[in-house]
Amino acid sequence: MSVETRRMTREARLPAPTRAERQRARILDAAERCFIERGFHAASMAHIAATAGMSPGLIYRYFGAKNEIVRAIVERHLETDSCPAMQRLSTGEDFCGRMLQALERWRRRDDPSMNAALILELTAEAARDPEILQIVRAKDHAVSKDLTVAVQRAAEEQGVRLSREAASVRAMVLQCLFEGLACRVVRNPNLSATVLRPLLDKVIAALLS
Amino acid sequence: MSVETRRMTREARLPAPTRAERQRARILDAAERCFIERGFHAASMAHIAATAGMSPGLIYRYFGAKNEIVRAIVERHLETDSCPAMQRLSTGEDFCGRMLQALERWRRRDDPSMNAALILELTAEAARDPEILQIVRAKDHAVSKDLTVAVQRAAEEQGVRLSREAASVRAMVLQCLFEGLACRVVRNPNLSATVLRPLLDKVIAALLS
Amino acid sequence: MSVETRRMTREARLPAPTRAERQRARILDAAERCFIERGFHAASMAHIAATAGMSPGLIYRYFGAKNEIVRAIVERHLETDSCPAMQRLSTGEDFCGRMLQALERWRRRDDPSMNAALILELTAEAARDPEILQIVRAKDHAVSKDLTVAVQRAAEEQGVRLSREAASVRAMVLQCLFEGLACRVVRNPNLSATVLRPLLDKVIAALLS
Amino acid sequence: MSVETRRMTREARLPAPTRAERQRARILDAAERCFIERGFHAASMAHIAATAGMSPGLIYRYFGAKNEIVRAIVERHLETDSCPAMQRLSTGEDFCGRMLQALERWRRRDDPSMNAALILELTAEAARDPEILQIVRAKDHAVSKDLTVAVQRAAEEQGVRLSREAASVRAMVLQCLFEGLACRVVRNPNLSATVLRPLLDKVIAALLS
DNA sequence: AATGAATGAGGGTTCATTCAT
């Protein structure tokens, strides 16, 4: 399916975004960049406004408070970034390849929607803010379920039957590896997908057997 | 070597801490607790001072600015907490047991020196603050080296020869698992060491083969 | 003269209000309710606009600034509300009954045109804003004159001749009682017209003798 | 008793105010002046701070929020200004003289502690802010009780027995007159104590008979 | 005539930092 076709299909399905929705998106885009650059607390509303190219007051027409922006960013990030990267594991089989894809995007650091620092910040914030925690855990739970099914399926393809419980633990370890990679990206500049791949393949094979 | 002997030896080697050193430690202890509770930015100097049982002004006799406290906390945390947990892997062989030990301490949340949120906060901060990044990477590098050797030794015990490169990649994956667990502790309340153990054992065995 | 006749007469005399006048009235009605609920400063233009069922921008076609609305409200309130209550004293004779009527309407708090808080707010504002002060004093002066005449007439009915000066002082005291009641309504929830009536009658009788 | 003696006695009884108490008083003095000049809402913290000769931040060492200052001012004003003016009525007998004394101080407008605008503002605010209302009503209740007793005593001196209920209604009317005078001070520049006195005397005599 | 999005100054408040004591 060509890009054009997809876009048309999408436009046919999704109504054109209202001005308000576009403004919200504009603000969230700016906020995301600011949060990545400075973190949730150090990024000021003035900074976000400047990045979005609007006045500080205008933001409050679309978000009641800075908190709400943080919440929306967390939600959107979990919806579109790290979690889908995990959830897509369920559709395909190549767990390893997907992980290393994420790794590459993290390393390039040019893609604000796929940012290791944001995952860490967001998780750290969840450890303190109950509202954020709830969002994070809800999404995490959903991902876990999908991933569990994916693990079951992948194991079955290799002739192994896994109970839901067994598969669920394996999913947990996969998530550990995934999030651990986000930490590694920040901490270790020598990280290389090509070097990592064979070993990761082996580990994942062990997981599924 | 008994604990007592070690302490004596240590005291014999290390000179008694000066008053200034003791004050610095007192401040850092307080700061650590505050940072865990609220994060680097939300923890105020006044709060740290109150926790340390001293006046805000006095802190500035020992640290030039809040930044320096953050830096010192990061340094100390890497020195005494998460990294040693990794480095101790090098002395023993039971990688899995050590990891789950850390997991348990993270889950209890009563141990300020072993706190998942702080690891995440600190790593997120490193992604933004070059000075922190430098500290984190330097320490990480040291840990990697030690862990690489430990992996080589552990493999050898199982009759497997690993090149330094091969061992180093395995060390990387171990670190991923370790840091990934820190994320999991925050994100998933169902995490259980006993359920995790057999699988983790298997994965690590695969790593070392 | 029946109410109907009066209205007709009035309509016959007054030209039909222009659209602009109707819009101004709509805005003032809304502003009055907002000012009563929140006070001059806490009531926002957005709130007034919403109450009036129009956009904030439109208000500025009819009033140059919020200040002008306040001024207009003060003017209108003095024109139609508390002052007439005093002025009507001049037409009738039952000073006491009229006062207690006002009291009852104040206590019910459902009548925006007769609101104790607004009288207080307005008088307090007059103490600060020279423009408001001028309006208030001008109207007060007019009321005083009318009331003085009414007092003279009422005294005469009881066979007492009062000079203009003497009557004017009595009018002042009547105004004191009236405005004092407005304070009492707010400050004392036990206030009751029936309990007050006999005493008020006595006081007023003393005034007129 | 000379002023000196009184001061000594006072110093013997009251401990010297702490620095904190002095600062609070300094802030309240400044706030009072600002509130009189601009009203509770229009007076900004920056303005209060400037008037008090200190930085805005410092105020928050002594008051948690602007609200608390407003509350404290209301409390203090009721404690030391208008209410005592009423309560002192209970000790003496010259109701009329005391009222006109208050009137004179209001008219001079040089005494910030005896300001008609503040009474109005405060009562208007009570109509909206439940916290203020509670303070005002509590104090009003106390004054009413004292005044009721004073009225009973004053009547008795003139050979009239008044039940508590009867006296209480008379107290109410006295309060009306008193607060009504505060309104008059603002609204009518011609107000004169000497002109008012004979009539006020007469009214009060009627009240007590 | 009417909208409501947009502005930006200014509000209350916090907090890292300094300094007189």
Add this chain to the structure above:
DNA sequence: TATGAATGAACCCTCATTCAT
């Protein structure tokens, strides 16, 4: 050495006002 009062810049947020549509 130690205090904690004091500062003032910067924070988040509100709102009177303007203006493109």
